[in-house]
Amino acid sequence: MGDSIYEINTDRCTECIGHYETPTCQKVCPIPNTIIKDPAHTENEEQLWDKFVQLHHADKL
Ligand code: SF4
Structure with missing residues (x-):
């Protein structure tokens, strides 16, 4: 939940x-x-893929 x-x-x-x-x-x-x-939070496809890997496959890095 944010402020409102x-x-x-x-x-x-x-x-x-x-x-x-x-x-x-x-x-x-x-x-x-x-x-x-x-x-204020735009990300390109490469950044989104990097986040995906960090969130879901960090144990395999
Ligand atoms: S990961 Fe997908 S479903 Fe979850 S908030 Fe982002 S766009 Fe929506």
Whole structure:
């Protein structure tokens, strides 16, 4: 929970890279345009892949 709304932890969100083709939370949310990207936390595909590896495969590095 953020100050007034629920917020996605950018340290743990990979935009679903490594798991799905598109961000699953956006895909399944019944209310359109509710889950939006934070322009203050933009990451390119390489950065998202690096985060995926750190989060899910750090024990194999
Ligand atoms: S479902 Fe995917 S895009 Fe949504 S918060 Fe989780 S990792 Fe990020």
